[in-house]
Amino acid sequence: xxxxxxxxxxxxxxxxxxxxxxxxxxxxxxxSYTPLxxxxxxxxxxxxxxxxxxxxxxxxxxxxxxxxxxxxxxxAYALIAFAVGGxxxxxxxxxxxxxxxxxxxxxxxNSLLTSHGITMLFLFGTPIIAAFSNYFIxxxxxxxxxxxxxxxxxxxxxxxxxxxxxxxxxxxxxDVIPAxxxxxxxxxxxxGVGSGNQVNAGxxxxxxxxxxxxxxxxxxxxNFIATIFTERDEKVSWANLDIFSWTILTQSGLILFAFPLLxxxxxxxxxxxxxxxxxxxxxxxxxxxxxxxxFFGHPEVxxxxxxxMGIVSLVLPRFAGxxxxxxxxxxxxxxAIGVLSFGVWAxxxxxxxxxxxxxxxxxAVSLAIAIPSAxxxxxxxxxxxxxxxxLTTPMLFCIGFVSNFIIGGxxxxxxxxxxxxxxxxxxxxxxGHFHYIVMGxxxxxxFAGLYYWFPIYTGRMYQVTLGKWHxxxxxxxxxxxxxxxxxxxxxxxxxxxxxxxxxxxxxxxVATVGALILLVGxxxxxxxxxxxxLEGREVEDGDPWDLADDDLTTAEWTxxxxxxxxxxxxxxxxxxxxxxxxxxxxxxxxxDSADDA
Amino acid sequence: xxxxxxxSDQYRTASPWPVFIALGIPISELGLLFDLFPLAVGGxxxxxxxxxxxxxxxxxVTSTIRAVTALAVIFLAFGAWLAxxxxxxxxxxxxxxxxxxxxxxGGVVFELFVREQRQTF
Amino acid sequence: xxxxxxxxDTILDLTVNMVPLAIILFFVVAFTFVNPFGFESLTSxxxxxxLIAPFVLLAALTYLSGKAIAGSEKEGTVxxxxxxxxxxxxxxxxxxGEEAAELEESPDDDTVEAADETA
Numbered sequence: 001x002x003x004x005x006x007x008x009x010x011x012x013x014x015x016x017x018x019x020x021x022x023x024x025x026x027x028x029x030x031x032s033y034t035p036l037x038x039x040x041x042x043x044x045x046x047x048x049x050x051x052x053x054x055x056x057x058x059x060x061x062x063x064x065x066x067x068x069x070x071x072x073x074x075x076a077y078a079l080i081a082f083a084v085g086g087x088x089x090x091x092x093x094x095x096x097x098x099x100x101x102x103x104x105x106x107x108x109x110n111s112l113l114t115s116h117g118i119t120m121l122f123l124f125g126t127p128i129i130a131a132f133s134n135y136f137i138x139x140x141x142x143x144x145x146x147x148x149x150x151x152x153x154x155x156x157x158x159x160x161x162x163x164x165x166x167x168x169x170x171x172x173x174x175d176v177i178p179a180x181x182x183x184x185x186x187x188x189x190x191x192g193v194g195s196g197n198q199v200n201a202g203x204x205x206x207x208x209x210x211x212x213x214x215x216x217x218x219x220x221x222x223n224f225i226a227t228i229f230t231e232r233d234e235k236v237s238w239a240n241l242d243i244f245s246w247t248i249l250t251q252s253g254l255i256l257f258a259f260p261l262l263x264x265x266x267x268x269x270x271x272x273x274x275x276x277x278x279x280x281x282x283x284x285x286x287x288x289x290x291x292x293x294x295f296f297g298h299p300e301v302x303x304x305x306x307x308x309m310g311i312v313s314l315v316l317p318r319f320a321g322x323x324x325x326x327x328x329x330x331x332x333x334x335x336a337i338g339v340l341s342f343g344v345w346a347x348x349x350x351x352x353x354x355x356x357x358x359x360x361x362x363x364a365v366s367l368a369i370a371i372p373s374a375x376x377x378x379x380x381x382x383x384x385x386x387x388x389x390x391l392t393t394p395m396l397f398c399i400g401f402v403s404n405f406i407i408g409g410x411x412x413x414x415x416x417x418x419x420x421x422x423x424x425x426x427x428x429x430x431x432g433h434f435h436y437i438v439m440g441x442x443x444x445x446x447f448a449g450l451y452y453w454f455p456i457y458t459g460r461m462y463q464v465t466l467g468k469w470h471x472x473x474x475x476x477x478x479x480x481x482x483x484x485x486x487x488x489x490x491x492x493x494x495x496x497x498x499x500x501x502x503x504x505x506x507x508x509x510v511a512t513v514g515a516l517i518l519l520v521g522x523x524x525x526x527x528x529x530x531x532x533x534l535e536g537r538e539v540e541d542g543d544p545w546d547l548a549d550d551d552l553t554t555a556e557w558t559x560x561x562x563x564x565x566x567x568x569x570x571x572x573x574x575x576x577x578x579x580x581x582x583x584x585x586x587x588x589x590x591x592d593s594a595d596d597a
Numbered sequence: 598x599x600x601x602x603x604x605s606d607q608y609r610t611a612s613p614w615p616v617f618i619a620l621g622i623p624i625s626e627l628g629l630l631f632d633l634f635p636l637a638v639g640g641x642x643x644x645x646x647x648x649x650x651x652x653x654x655x656x657x658v659t660s661t662i663r664a665v666t667a668l669a670v671i672f673l674a675f676g677a678w679l680a681x682x683x684x685x686x687x688x689x690x691x692x693x694x695x696x697x698x699x700x701x702x703g704g705v706v707f708e709l710f711v712r713e714q715r716q717t718f
Numbered sequence: 719x720x721x722x723x724x725x726x727d728t729i730l731d732l733t734v735n736m737v738p739l740a741i742i743l744f745f746v747v748a749f750t751f752v753n754p755f756g757f758e759s760l761t762s763x764x765x766x767x768x769l770i771a772p773f774v775l776l777a778a779l780t781y782l783s784g785k786a787i788a789g790s791e792k793e794g795t796v797x798x799x800x801x802x803x804x805x806x807x808x809x810x811x812x813x814x815g816e817e818a819a820e821l822e823e824s825p826d827d828d829t830v831e832a833a834d835e836t837a
Binding site: 055 | 636655
């Protein structure tokens, strides 16, 4: 049996490798049609070795190194992960409508809980941000592409295997069960110690997947830092850099310092699990894991929230009819958050019994980091104050972001205080707090971006009414679900449990209703997104939001306008129209340019 | 971009290697972690071959055979470290060594036969 | 040079980061005077390191970024953020308007020419 298994694997692997080699040979042939590709004759300039036209169909998407295509891939990936993670939590919330174990087993609940967290943070949150940054940063800073287009592609393609590994426990693989460690993977549970079932290979697979997603994020971060530092247009000086690029730059810096640490900690955990090392099983091993994990984990919070703040800072002023109030305040406070986020990690560990003097320091920095976030909030509010507000769907999501961020932020400030934290630690209050940020703020900003730039990446307009429905259902659902959680936390309901005391039933049911409202909202979103993409009204104007009226047009829209004018199709859907510049369209361009001058 | 409106859309870029690099890493990791010899060897071959391919394509190396050799030596050292030191992960070490040898052989074969054909294009 | 780069406006912009710095400084002082847990070289050392390290790093980053931004404001044309490459965008400082318009002329012309050529 063992030998047969090995033999089968060998044959499979061999066939796979031969198929890859054969496919590569064909692709290489296709590549060699272009003048300088193939053979040892290259050695030319850095730009010329790549083939200069994209192949068609699936192969285009598999081989692309164009930042816009990779952005689209990231977006598609993130939305699929969002759906998976969302459906997982719907199942959990339905289970929680009733105090006892009814629909799913407690162990399955634990598995869903673990996967929901990891999916939303690493497979939805980070990639949806990467979708926007890949597509728009080069456009915003006037670069031709990312600094390292191929590394960009590698970073994306690491993610699908990462997702498969993280979800592997749910697939019908014999003897593999899903990890039940929660996303924090605290040892000794995650080290597989004791009589639990976490020795299972499902945990190893999840750790490998998480490690891969970390490698991917790090590669992406290096790319963004290099791109923003070196590829800016001459006119885009540091003083002219837009806010979204600033937040991505800061985020990339955070990733660069945080994710390798997660990678190392995971590697250590894997060694502990499989090769008999003792990193986390000696005295103090459990607290070591928590330090390592949260030294990554807290910056991760800001890795996830800074770029959405950038999106809001970019989009919100466009519909308030004026520039962002105190732009430089926002930039400097972004940088401040970036630095301070590395000095607060142990506020997740106030209840572990670490030295009170250390706790006090972490509390002090945690309180200090509230200031830059608050500054941003005031800037957004002041931007809207007396502004010419247009309540378009992206604007609604931005305002929703600000509103939810205030609740999520203020509840967080209380948690930063040691005495309050000791009472509320490990209750639903914490869950409510961070979901206000993650769902109410980060996901909302993601939606704002998706709607705001919808015309650019689809060439069409979404359906406005459905967009509004999506917003209002999301807003109501978010606040219903997560405010109920905050109240549950005040009541003392501990987090992570599949069952609970009957006294908590009402609030849990409220939260479940909220989650179902959210589900309806997201179904509307999916419908709107897909149908509008396929059949929506085509955008013929390069400025669908009339930004030029208030002199608020940014670089990506002028790129879009040029694209429409020169009538070169995106190539995404209509492969037949690999058109050269049409004479007619260019005449228009001339006319417009003349107007501009 | 300003000088050439819309051109960034016309001049496309594509590379077949990133997907396989990204596939090679998890396959070899799985193979090495769970001691699955064929997966380890195959994943490392995929990874190594694709790395050489992408380096060649982007002009960071000019000679395929030298890049393959360098990578094979690195694999060989890593495999030897696994197999013959106190770590004593013998089968995994052999898997890496096998991958190194196969990679080197593949590089030689490519150099002798395939590249020749290509240049006659 | 430093005094020249950091004019009144820039310093006003940087106050946003001086607030968290001040908070940290406040706690450094407070922990020195109110110290219910006693002094022990290792933990107390760590306690102050955890405050002083973020303080120093934040001060350094604020200084460097302020210098970079204020410096490039002095050297080049300043547009509204994200609008530098937008054709027809006007520089923020009116007094620099004339100069900038001169500078702007050429790339715009190139755009038109390039369009002509591709046609």
